Amino acid sequence: MKEPVIKVEDLTKIYQMGTQEVRALDGVSFDVQENEYIAIMGPSGSGKSTMMNLIGCLDTPSEGMYRLNSQDVSELKDDELAEVRNREIGFVFQTFNLLPRTDCISNVELPLIYAGVKTSERHSRAAKTLGRVGLGDRIDHRPNELSGGQRQRVAIARALVNNPSILLADEPTGNLDTKTGEEIMMLFEELYRMGNTILLVTHEDEIADHARRIIRLRDGNIESDTRVENPVLEDVEVRLPAKSA
DSSP states (O other): OOOOSEEEEEEEEEEEETTEEEEEEEEEEEEEOTTOEEEEEOOTTSSHHHHHHHHTTSSOOSEEEEEETTEEOTTOOHHHHHHHHHHHEEEEETTOOOOTTSOHHHHHHHHHHHTTOOHHHHHHHHHHHHHHTTOTTOTTOOGGGSOHHHHHHHHHHHHHTTOOSEEEEESTTTTSOHHHHHHHHHHHHHHHHTTOOEEEEOSOHHHHTTSSEEEEEETTEEEEEEEOSSOTTTTSOOOOOOTTO
């Protein structure tokens, strides 16, 4: 078997709250193979946000080991973590996090700017990636000229443009209505079938049911780690959503 994309062993995160020590994660271990589609779930305070921050190299563990593509990132410095984030991880947030005064293609180009990619290649890659998410005719639009679903697709394009090892999505349908949220989940299904590795943080069962594996956290520990027998979209012919969403 190939080396896992993510390997976590005894991962622990401790916060000091005054005189009290809070173990947000308490010795968590799991692997993620290439082209897995995983939902991370848990109630408030379960540790799922801490898990996302550690996997996304936004924070470092107090104890334990985290390997991303065979590189131990557990003890990297901030500038080294920033480089790993830009190269290896594509983020999709609930609030989109787009630059409001900048058009779609410029928003999608941002990770390529940080990576030092030349202007002509940046533009070409960003336009192609927007096409992949059904927004090839919206590259010159600004976020305030788009619907919520379209803005989230721009955010997904930005996350994909650097060809990251993992796509990390935090409540990606949280600010969308039910119909638009379902269209975004169909887009994630399409990306999974194209070979992307997806980790989806959510508190909604109906969103998690699209994944192929569900990891449930409680009190900083893994409560369960199960394969999904019949994902919602497994037998559905998935196409990119209509551009109007």
